[in-house]
Amino acid sequence: MGFPFAAFFTSMLATATPSYIVAADTAPVADTVPAAEQSVPLIEPAQLGALMKANVRVVIVDVREPDEFAQGHIDGAIPMPLGTLAARYGELPKDAQLVVYCRSGHRSAKAVAFLLAHGYSRAVSLHGGYMAWAAS
Helix, strand or coil: CCCCHHHHHHHHHHCCCCCCCCCCCCCCHHHHCCHHHHCCCEECHHHHHHHHHCCCCEEEEECCCHHHHHHCCCCCCEECCHHHHHHHHHHCCCCCEEEEECCCCHHHHHHHHHHHHCCCCCEEEECCHHHHHHHC
C-alpha cells in the first residue's frame, strides 16, 4: 500500500496559516518544529527497496550520528546528522523524492517535519528507521 499523497496534501492545504513560524535556518531542528507537526508521511522499507530496485531517483538522507552511520547504513545514503540539518538542508534537491531515516524513526520524523516546513514537499520518513530496514 502506497503513501496517500492526495490525502496528505489535502490535509496540509486545509490549514491555511501555519500555527507557528519556523526559526532562522541555523536554529536547531528540534526547536523549530512543534511536536504537533511531527506526524509525517512514511514509507515502508519494502516500498523503498522496490523504488531502489526500479532505479527510481530517490535521495536517501541518514540523520543519525557519524558513529551510527559508520556501523551500517543504506547504500547511497547522504550522512546529515539531525544536529546539522538546519545548516545543511539547502544541499538537498527540492525536486527529488527524499527518504529520511534514523535508527527507529523519531529523529527522521523531526527532520521530515522540518523539511516539509521548508518547502521539501516530497520528503518522507522511513517507517521503523534503519532497524526496520536492516530487518527487512
